[in-house]
Amino acid sequence: MNINNLSRKNIQVLTPYQSARRLGGKGDIWLNANEYPISPNFDLTDRTFNRYPEPQPQAVVERYAAYAGVSSDNVLVSRGGDESIELIIRAFCEADDAVLYCPPTYGMYAVSAEACGIACKTVPLTADFQLNLAEIERQLDGVKVVFVCSPNNPTGNLIKRSDLLELLQMTAGRAIVVVDEAYIEFCPEATMMTALANYPHLAIIRTLSKAFALAGLRCGFTLANAELIQVLQKVIAPYPLPVPVSDIAAQALQPQGLTQMQYSVAELLANRADLQKNLENLPLVEQVYPSEANYLLVKFKDGQKVFSSLWQKGIILRDQHKAPGLQNSIRVTIGTALENQRVIEAISEIN
Numbered sequence: 023m024n025i026n027n028l029s030r031k032n033i034q035v036l037t038p039y040q041s042a043r044r045l046g047g048k049g050d051i052w053l054n055a056n057e058y059p060i061s062p063n064f065d066l067t068d069r070t071f072n073r074y075p076e077p078q079p080q081a082v083v084e085r086y087a088a089y090a091g092v093s094s095d096n097v098l099v100s101r102g103g104d105e106s107i108e109l110i111i112r113a114f115c116e117a118d119d120a121v122l123y124c125p126p127t128y129g130m131y132a133v134s135a136e137a138c139g140i141a142c143k144t145v146p147l148t149a150d151f152q153l154n155l156a157e158i159e160r161q162l163d164g165v166k167v168v169f170v171c172s173p174n175n176p177t178g179n180l181i182k183r184s185d186l187l188e189l190l191q192m193t194a195g196r197a198i199v200v201v202d203e204a205y206i207e208f209c210p211e212a213t214m215m216t217a218l219a220n221y222p223h224l225a226i227i228r229t230l231s232k233a234f235a236l237a238g239l240r241c242g243f244t245l246a247n248a249e250l251i252q253v254l255q256k257v258i259a260p261y262p263l264p265v266p267v268s269d270i271a272a273q274a275l276q277p278q279g280l281t282q283m284q285y286s287v288a289e290l291l292a293n294r295a296d297l298q299k300n301l302e303n304l305p306l307v308e309q310v311y312p313s314e315a316n317y318l319l320v321k322f323k324d325g326q327k328v329f330s331s332l333w334q335k336g337i338i339l340r341d342q343h344k345a346p347g348l349q350n351s352i353r354v355t356i357g358t359a360l361e362n363q364r365v366i367e368a369i370s371e372i373n
């Protein structure tokens with residue numbers, strides 16, 4: 023008997039998340055993981071390494087709460103937004119419950135559910151990448167957690183606020199609604215934060231990995247009413263955040279760090295507008311979808327050809343051709359102005 027056969031059945035059949043890093047590639051322009059293109063600079067201020075860290079580092083929690091406009095008991099800090107996804111599934115789903123999500127969307131909802139042995143129901147987004155509320159309502163039996171990503175990865179659009187509110191009404195007392203706001207700093211006015219007051223079953227996921235340019239830190243947040251946060255506190259690891267992580271996160275959330283983040287966002291949005299315009303002028307491009315985030319979804323005449331020819335040139339993008347409805351589409355993270363220019367040149371050279 024081999025070791026794989028000893029593992030749980032759902033793990034034997036599990037396809038791990040195809041993260042950008044796992045997919046590999048040899049490049050000098052990495053535009054496949056929605057990372058910020060330049061690293062911020064921090065020095066460690068806390069050098070106490072012999073002690074266990076604070077379970078929920080107070081400075082990080084308080085500063086994030088102030089930034090988000092909630093109180094500290096509405097915040098849970100975790101190892102990236104990804105850990106929040108898993109905590110919610112582990113805390114709320116019984117073995118025979120299901121989660122529901124709306125593809126094309128972020129891959130970790132399915133991977134986390136499958137790793138926990140929880141069934142997935144899918145209700146595809148409509149042709150304009152919005153929720154199919156009628157179908158979601160029909161599928162809701164046995165569903166304990168509904169994941170909605172807004173702005174949605176990889177399509178880039180916002181889910182309509184009125185639809186999210188209708189979803190919250192529909193699920194009240196039955197299921198948790200997770201609104202994944204990993205990219206919300208690129209369109210801060212769209213946050214669902216204001217709905218927290220009315221919906222105890224709403225959980226909002228945030229991260230320092232995107233606009234804060236700190237993907238290497240592994241620091242994310244769940245925002246929700248205190249009762250929901252307390253449930254998650256029961257299942258999170260005792261010391262989830264290493265001392266250096268919370269040290270740097272606390273610095274990034276100081277006023278100066280927030281100003282830096284907002285400046286970075288403004289610059290990125292200007293670069294996104296340029297890249298969008300330049301892509302639209304290329305004959306191989308069929309459509310550039312509107313985006314509220316730090317990436318563009320682009321439909322080409324022959325997406326595979328564009329993807330592999332840029333890959334050969336060391337420009338690594340994120341192929342989306344296997345995602346439902348996204349044939350010939352590629353997701354391009356916004357890079358520096360120079361990197362974006364290289365993308366345009368490389369596509370122009372394809373004949």
Ligand SMILES: *Cc1c(COP(=O)(O)O)cnc(C)c1O
Binds near residue numbers: 228
């Ligand atoms: C990047 C991302 C996350 C979380 O990333 P972490 O690095 O784990 O914080 C969550 N949801 C979506 C849609 C993302 O793109």
